Amino acid sequence: MAGSTSRRPIALVLALSVAGAVVAAVLGLLTFGAQATARPDAVPLAVSAPAQLRPVAERIAANGGDTVAWRVDTPEGARARLADKDVYGILELAPTSGGLGATVVLSGAVNPQGTQIAQQVLTGAAQAIGGEVRTVTVNPASIAGRTAPLAASALLWVAGLVAAAGFVLLAARAGLRVRPVHRLGLVAGVSVVGVAAVAGLLALWDSALPLGVDVLGFLLLTAVAFAAVQGALLRLLGIRAMAILGPLYLIAPAVAGQVPELLNPVYRALLWSWTPFRFAAEGLRSLVQGTGSAPDVRLGVIVLAALAVAGLAVLSLPSRRPADAPEPVLTATRPR
Template sequence: MRTVLVTAVAGAVVAFLLGLLTFGVQATVHPHDVPLAVVAPPPIADRVARAGTPEVDLRVVQADEARNLLEAKEVYGVLEIASGQATIRLNPAVNPSGTQIAQQVLTGVAQGAGLPVEVEASTASAAERTAPLAVSALLWVGGMVAGLLFVVLKGRRLRWLSALTAAVLVSGSTVGLLAWWGVTLNGPALGFVLAVAASFALLQAGLFRHLGIRAMAVLGVLYLMAPAVAGQVPELLNPAYRAVLWSWTPFRFSTEGLRSLMYDGAVTTEWWVFGGIALLGVVLLLAGKKAQTDRADGIVDVGVHETDGLPRAESQHTA
């Protein structure tokens, strides 16, 4: 009876936690302080400034500042009003969900002023909008499967080489899949994909080395919860999810970094993040002795001698 109760409670707790960390992110989505910029003559600018809501942060700025903010991805869209015409400017390197919200809100502002609206933005296909998050998830899964099979097949040497080889091959297969979808990556983006794949694979290999197959309890949960957070606009997330999950998940940095590089942008923080992850993986691979739990069947070798059934150390006889 005790086993029945324990297993049932464990199942309920796991289901609750996974729901909280995955579906809960989407269930609690609500915009707050979404940053947008407006360039307009004084009468309209004053009216726009007074129209702010808790959901949207409308910043009235000059044209040059607005374009700098958009290029730096500090706003999701810019509305420029001049000579009786409203132009909405969007940046394809920004989260597509954020640009969609920006276009809707800024269109409403322009229509409220009785102005015709023109949208100026580079067109991004559905595949290009999907690619950054998809690549991040696929690189993680590829490295995780390679590390798991290394344990199941009882590999004992050159684990680091297995991780790096998997990173190269998984990167190649992922880039090939993108090409099939019609998405071509430039040189910096390709290098970034390979760096992310290597850092993921090294970290996973290090965890498998010390935890064995039990590392799946960590790596699997990270995969389930991180993509649900990384693909969201941070201003749409519940503040608790934004602070506890979005702020640190590596999927967020890989997704945003790749999206920027796809459109000839630049990244800095992302290189430091994945360099740190790779370094942590190398440290785990080099630190300490290999855990006995590295065996997939969970059997620990105690060194029993085949002839006398005693531990090898005890089966040694002095002359």
């Protein structure tokens, strides 16, 4: 009997050691693995030129390899592609008195990772053809402007997660009977207060960042969508839902912060393609940088609205209870 009792702590130690290693491996695969395997692949760039320089543009596009996916277009068409984020940068060719001039055009509304790789490739291509080279940035973004979209999305997720998990734990400990109106009230409360906190931080980081109705409305939609989904999962799974909701937060900076062309195809398909952070961050980036008509804003609104509706629908369902049970109330009995 004594030998059996002494073996139990040893088995527990071994089991927990293995569990810790497994969790670390899974989180490493989901987070740092995305960065460790990053490699440019088919990065969308444009080269534009007037009719007389079209052959030069086509020669450049023919030498892109697997790293770059060139789009040969007119100057106006290439600028439209950049505004819609179909490309991450443009190499504009134009005749000059000295022969040939090249302008690297970048946009502050594009994900900083995409802008960085675009600048490197386009500058190298411009230098290879010789002539005068200059760089122009449309919709320039400050350091805060580049950081704010992903930071705001992650912070709104944290705000909803803390409120929803805290509500589940405290309500269970106090023996509270929770109605749908209380769950919906929590979503509304944390969304409004969370947006106010995030807006205050954005104003503190850079007072020039626009915080108009469009930006604040998008932030509010993001907050409602996140809080509703979190509350729905916690209602369905209980506190066990934290095993899903917690790691999702870690995915945000590792996966959603990069452009898909830099991610390993596995990460691109299994994580980046659906993570809600990318829809929130990229839509907000366009709004903050003054390109609110970009397709990612419309896509973000559609996806976030769908998440909000699904989550709120689950939270609106009445609790299961016997037909003769009294109407639940938010009261807690004091221990005697």
